[in-house]
Amino acid sequence: MGEPNEWRARFDGAKHSVVYIQFAPLPGMANEIQRLADRVRSIEDEQERRLAVRSPSTCVGFVHSSTNGDDDDAAACHLNVMTTAHALKHVYSWADPLTIEKARLFRASVVCYHREEARRLSRLPEESRRYVEAKITASSWAHDILLLTVGVEALRSFHAEVCPGPHPHPALPVAPKMPRKAMRCMLLTWPEVDGPPRDAMGWTSCSRGVEMMSTNHLGYRMILVEVDVDSVAGMSGAPLVDADGMVIGMLHGGFGGTHSYFVACPHLYQWARQNRTRTRIVRRIGVASSWATFKAG
């Protein structure tokens, strides 16, 4: 693996598992979010803070597992999606962490590649785009991770042929161990919702603890993988895959340059495992809400 055609095939297979995510204040909650942001002050500038509160934030996520991935019953299938927590950075800091109460002030919603492609092929205007509500199930803000679940049937509802086949959003497996240095890799991203998902090729560089790299006022405690690859703002949460299609990192920062920073895969692997197990337990014992699975820190 490693030839251009093989990477192209890898991208064509994996783009089905990338989602575009939007976080917006729940109706009537903007004032409460503003009060929180003013208390936390993770964004120091008052105007910037006000803008962050009033405008929806967007990022990218990827399917890391599904609850009914082993059978063909798409109606019962829920996707477990991983993205970055810092889309909500205006409401937490290391001293005032992200909690379930804070996350509940936002509506998380997603579109998948198929849903957006169907809208474009039908030449429907952008205003007809319908995001599907996702549930925030867990967060590890110290690792900049947020986990969501979304129903496959809800994604299909836009159009009968949307999300084709029994497994339209296959899980991207997460590598348990740190990637090697100087390894060819591919960033799978979706920078603008009205354009298609894209890839960018890169090389892994070094890895180091986040505390060695910045002021870290959000209180991250994680290893970052540095990669020579282009990224821009709005791509946060995009998966980085190796030649075997394993996720080796999730885009965290470095936007606007050719050197980018990724949450290292062992952090992602641990949370993907815990989330999958919890979701299954919640389903088995018939608890309607998976809010009980929420963990911060």
Ligand SMILES: [Zn+2]
């Ligand atoms: Zn889909």
